[in-house]
Amino acid sequence: MAHRGRAQRRTTLETLQLLIIGxxxxxxxxxxxxxxxxxxxxxxMVNFAQGDMMMLGAFIAFSLIEAFDWxxxxxxxxxxLPGASxxxxxxxxxxxxxxxxxxxxxxxxxxxxxxxxxxxLMLTIGLGxxxxxxxxxxxxxxPRALNSPFAGGTFDIxxxxxxxxxxxxVAGTALLCGTLYLFFRFTRVGVxxxxxxxxxxxxxxxxxxxxxVFALVWAISAAIAAAAGILVAPVNLIDPLMGFIGIKAFAxxxxxxxxxxxxxxxxxxxxxxxxxxxxxxxxxxxxxxxAFVILLAMLVVRPQGIFASLQQKKV
Amino acid sequence: MRFVLKxxxxxxxxxxxxxxxxxxxGLLALAVLLAPLVLxxxxxxxxxxxxxxxxxxxxVMLLVGYTGLVSLGHAAxxxxxxxxxxxxxxxxxxxxxxxxxxxxxCAFVGYIVGLPALRMTGIYLAIAxxxxxxxxxxxxxxxxxxxxxxxxxxxxxxxxxxMSLDGPVPFYYLCLGILGLSLFAALNLLRSPxxxxxxxxxxxxxxxxxxxxxxxxxxxxxxxxxxxxxGLAGSLLSHRIGYLAPDAFTVQTSIQLLLMVVVGxxxxxxxxxxxxxFLGLLPQAIAIGRDVLxxxxxxxxxxxxxxxxxILVLFLIFEPLGIHGRWVKIRLWxxxxxxxxxxxxxxxxxxxxxERVR
Numbered sequence: 001m002a003h004r005g006r007a008q009r010r011t012t013l014e015t016l017q018l019l020i021i022g023x024x025x026x027x028x029x030x031x032x033x034x035x036x037x038x039x040x041x042x043x044x045m046v047n048f049a050q051g052d053m054m055m056l057g058a059f060i061a062f063s064l065i066e067a068f069d070w071x072x073x074x075x076x077x078x079x080x081l082p083g084a085s086x087x088x089x090x091x092x093x094x095x096x097x098x099x100x101x102x103x104x105x106x107x108x109x110x111x112x113x114x115x116x117x118x119x120x121l122m123l124t125i126g127l128g129x130x131x132x133x134x135x136x137x138x139x140x141x142x143p144r145a146l147n148s149p150f151a152g153g154t155f156d157i158x159x160x161x162x163x164x165x166x167x168x169x170v171a172g173t174a175l176l177c178g179t180l181y182l183f184f185r186f187t188r189v190g191v192x193x194x195x196x197x198x199x200x201x202x203x204x205x206x207x208x209x210x211x212x213v214f215a216l217v218w219a220i221s222a223a224i225a226a227a228a229g230i231l232v233a234p235v236n237l238i239d240p241l242m243g244f245i246g247i248k249a250f251a252x253x254x255x256x257x258x259x260x261x262x263x264x265x266x267x268x269x270x271x272x273x274x275x276x277x278x279x280x281x282x283x284x285x286x287x288x289x290x291a292f293v294i295l296l297a298m299l300v301v302r303p304q305g306i307f308a309s310l311q312q313k314k315v
Numbered sequence: 316m317r318f319v320l321k322x323x324x325x326x327x328x329x330x331x332x333x334x335x336x337x338x339x340x341g342l343l344a345l346a347v348l349l350a351p352l353v354l355x356x357x358x359x360x361x362x363x364x365x366x367x368x369x370x371x372x373x374x375v376m377l378l379v380g381y382t383g384l385v386s387l388g389h390a391a392x393x394x395x396x397x398x399x400x401x402x403x404x405x406x407x408x409x410x411x412x413x414x415x416x417x418x419x420x421c422a423f424v425g426y427i428v429g430l431p432a433l434r435m436t437g438i439y440l441a442i443a444x445x446x447x448x449x450x451x452x453x454x455x456x457x458x459x460x461x462x463x464x465x466x467x468x469x470x471x472x473x474x475x476x477x478m479s480l481d482g483p484v485p486f487y488y489l490c491l492g493i494l495g496l497s498l499f500a501a502l503n504l505l506r507s508p509x510x511x512x513x514x515x516x517x518x519x520x521x522x523x524x525x526x527x528x529x530x531x532x533x534x535x536x537x538x539x540x541x542x543x544x545x546g547l548a549g550s551l552l553s554h555r556i557g558y559l560a561p562d563a564f565t566v567q568t569s570i571q572l573l574l575m576v577v578v579g580x581x582x583x584x585x586x587x588x589x590x591x592x593f594l595g596l597l598p599q600a601i602a603i604g605r606d607v608l609x610x611x612x613x614x615x616x617x618x619x620x621x622x623x624x625x626i627l628v629l630f631l632i633f634e635p636l637g638i639h640g641r642w643v644k645i646r647l648w649x650x651x652x653x654x655x656x657x658x659x660x661x662x663x664x665x666x667x668x669x670e671r672v673r
Contacts, residue, residue, distance in 0.1 A: 108632070112631070112632070115631075118437070122574070122631055123631045125573075125624070125627070126631070129620045129621055129627070132624075133622070133624070136621075137621075247449075247566070251442065254439065254442055258438070258439075285457060292445075292446035293446075295446045296431070296443060296446050296447070296450070300434075
């Protein structure tokens, strides 16, 4: 009996362990999906370069951390503080990426307003290629590790091993989602954004500066992408091709119901949790495509996603 | 300015509108037929490659440019065509039978993929086809008894009735011939009720349906035919590559196929050829550019896809109709020389082009 009890305990532990890995990976998918959904909901544009924006954010954070490390060496108070340069770099990256989002919207995507959605899709695919080449030109192709205070350490709770970085990802995601919820629910700008996403023309008539709202939406989703990049950097190394997980995040967004913010997170979690379990119990390599299998199954069974919020126009 | 006066009904059926077109297309045909006399081995190979891209492009154009269904998964059909053809050849099926069989198999797979795609439009379809492509790639990677898995498989040399087509010149003519047939087939298809139905579905599903077009059948046919052309290109591509491995067909390939039809000009078969020339010869241009430019630019990793992406972005912003669209404008400008009106091709934008009700 005792033996069986121990075996059972081991499988429970194993399941929990996989669940933790899955949840933290799922949060990353969810964050990228959140960026997709924000942009799609507000502007009806599909940003295929979201994953590459995440990559860019991670690289910018990498450079900022190095810069702050160098700078803080002259300031004894700050250099004594562990993680100070990381915290400054985190905030700096969010600001830089938000500015980048605005520039992108002004320069590249505003001329595309009124063009068919397919053209915008192709445009953002092209943009992804360009971003990858630019990142390759600046930072090179070899993978780099982000100097993050969350890297390496682990909690050990009764045999259950939880990495600091996993905790950081989950906590960061929860914090971001909470902030976003409060922002959309209680601030004037947030409510204006909701209005613009529901009906652009009506929003314009009641005096909401729709173009500025679009720019702001791009800024926010670029910042979210950057946050996702920084959080995932201790788990995956940073290289110009890391943006390809954006494709899985895309699947997550559709599984959750394209156009629903909680749906994006739930879809991300679903796909993130499925992956380690598939990797353990099913033939090798299948975990790579499990996101797409879930996506196809979802599209056949319930094309509008888990949280259906948009109805397709029929005419 | 040329005005065509139609004096009998056959003129409506002719592929060429007037003698001017006949002359120029005849000249082009002569040029490509005589090209092996002038070009060296390397450039013959590159041109054969361009023709293969163009055959695949015909397939993508039928689906994206004429039926209005965006697919990000056409690399899968290319791969399925290549592997099916190579496998049939290793089983001892002769080349002349194996190519149509591989093509038919691709058409069948395309039809199957088209079935669930009926319920989806726009971005959902694009991402679903992308998912299909990833899953197909996984199957190819792991079905080792047929595809050789990661080790890949060697493609036997093409032989037709005991005559080897392996050299650059015969292979050039083989690709050219199949491209000619494909373009001819596509041209005729687009003039038939089926092709007209494709265009009607692209422009408005509701009005097409109310005119009595069976949406489900039309979309599935479009998928099947598109997959067939792409698979045909894949079977030729297998000989060009010589050794098939799973990493030859990726999401990148799908995107390149899509890029080709967008840069060439959506909704025109000429655009397919322009796009294929662009896609096939740009790497050469970049390679030449590398020698000229300072070294640090040439050493940027991922430079080639970056330039592809940049060109795509510039085309979409400044010339959404692609190379063919630009050529049509230039021709009109030349036709009406001093009297060209800029507003003729003024882009019409419909603000609030929304796809949702709420």
